[in-house]
Amino acid sequence: MAKHTICALVENRPGVLVRVLNLFRRRNFNIDSLTVGRTQREEYSRLTMVMEGSRKEADLVEKNLFKLVNVIHVEHLEDTPAVARELALMKVKTDQETRREVTQLCDIFRARILDVAPDAMMIEITGEERKLENFIELLRPMGIVEMVRTGVVAMGRGEHTLKDHGYQPQRFPSSARPTVL
């Protein structure tokens, strides 16, 4: 069992995310994280998915994703050098004694302190999944009262890009208007 990161360009139109999610649900694919967001072009969105499983399962996900009409391009990032990042916001219980220790940890991990209250601090950290997890484990004994993670976004290094196959949505005059997934 390994982690697989799969990226896809999808058309930015209503119902596309539902199709993707329905595929995962129906085929019982086990997804660690899924992020969807805008790209440099408003006509399409980019999706990053992390899953745990065998290479065969990852291939099935990749092929089934591509089978969806609204999915323009799919790539398994294992095949190419890539950067993967995740962001987390967390609120940690702190008092006068522990505040300094948390600040030091934040320095080491290059995390940012966003808010300080008498009994808690809010921290933002960005990095690879493993870095986030190490950081979280160090803070856990202090008491994490709230946390949210964005899920991984990833991009291939160098000149590598996801191909959009000349996607031009001009054929649908009205639906070309960008819509939230």
Place this chain on the structure above:
Amino acid sequence: MTPTDTNQRAAPAPIAEAGPVPGTAVPRTEVPRTRGPRTPGPRTLNGAQILCESLLKEGADLIFGYPGGAILPTYDALTEYPAIHHVLTRHEQGATHMADGFARATGKVGVVMATSGPGATNLVTGLATAMMDSSPIVAITGQVPLPLVGTDAFQETDVTGVTLPITKHNYLVTDVADLAHIVKEAFHIARTGRPGPVLIDIPKDIQMAETPFIWPEEPVRLPGYRPPATADPVRVGSALELIKAAKRPLILAGHGILMADAVDQLRHYAEATHTPVALTLLGKSCMSEEHPLCFGMMGMHGNAHVNEAIQQADLLIALGMRFDDRVTGNLATYAQSAKKIHIDIDATEINKNVPVDIGIVGDAKVVMQELLSQLNDTNVEPNPEWVDQIRTWQLDSDRRELIRDDQEPLDDRPGLDPKKLLAGQVMRDLCKYTKGEAVTVTDVGQHQMFEAQYYQHKRPRTLITSGGLGTMGFGVPAAIGAKMGTDDSVWAIAGDGGFQMTMMELATAVQERVNVKVAVINNGFLGMVRQWQEFFYDERYHATPMVNPDFCKLAEAFGIPTRRVTQRSQVKDAVLWAESITEGPVFVEFVVEKEDIVYPMVPAGAALNEMIRRPIPGQEEAVPEIALGTVANSGV
């Protein structure tokens, strides 16, 4: 100008002229002369008219449907388009099966239309059937007006949501200006790649909204939808290496051969390399079963010698089939000694159920053409002993066979009671007296398997059956749809159970005067379920015996000529009588043995060659142990 005027596809009427109509008194001074003749602009039509125009542009002149509130503007527009023939069904499910049957018989896209809410939800079974069997249909549903969508309005259902997993793609039209594009896209998606059902949900206000009608003449360009157009010559070359090394190759031919129209390529390849061919249920008719290299059906109720050949083969060449659980049996023991080449247009099928050595994604015809051209430059050594070996196994199948037409009179063979009529005998004789030329459309159950075993198809697209979904109730409506697309003799074959699920469509056949021959194989049981109860549930026949109406009287009430057959000697007359009627539907009830069994059978969970065989006549033979233990826990 009304849309009716432009309705002749052979000679389209000119688009509205801007100039004065000849013969009308228009003062010359009012005609602008400075810029020369004005270019004719597109006509303004409403959504319903645009839909009709677009259907005609796509060559769809036959719609199976059922009206209702939210689709009424479209039905109103249909009155202006006499070139589109609408078939009023008795239930929307029947309409989908008719469109499906039409599509499978003709290779064209079938069109079904229904209203919102209950009309649309009634399409679900038919869409799922078409999805599983890759049948190209376009479904058009009315929807409540856009401002009401999402408000739980009267007859509102989230149809695109409901049908999401059972359509290849679907659309909710939110702007009338998109409609023509969407119709064109829908037909393109339905018929290309791995075909399948596409649904277009059109709100009522969109059907009434007006916009200039501009048909997109340019080809559909969908960047996320790129069905493979070519075959990778390198992969085909690697496949050929496996083929050259094989001593016991076997072709597994499926539905894809028929849909890709690769029938000739398959035969050429099999003959050139002397490779035996096994068929899936949906692949039946892709090669004449009279061909010496065609050994018939594989799988759960397939020929035992075919299953044995699969298990003994050293190379399987799977063409346009998908290793469904009904053809593989237990995957852990499936064809262990064989290398596998899998050719399918759908990349997700490769390595899904059975890991293969070489997967080639592509259209069966294109790949086979590439394979045949590479074959020309190479030498594949045929192995006649392998084919002979399969024929030897076939002898054992033949020895167990009760129903063969080369040994008439049959009824004195041991194990056969002359007073009883067997469903297999009906199929054998139906095949004989229709000369194997009829299009048979079956329902689902024992009769379906008997048909597959005893009707030897010769021509492509002559068996239409619900394979993947196993939809009872499919047969009669699908046969009506098939007959509306072909001049061939079409037989609907249904059991007494499945027939009663959609028998109201007999009224559709009468109203449309469709010359479909309806054969009901009546054993008073849900036969296949009863068979499982006999084998695996200690003969507890719960909820399988049926108290049936008098089917002949029922058909007569529809105004259909009927016959009832209870003995084998009457089968021939009944078949010839039905064949002689060339106008409107015909009905024949075959009253058959109640507790018949489809042999041979691979019990769920067993290996493909661990079949329950028909005992050799006169000899009692124990059902193999493996058959009885595994099923209860197999989960299938």
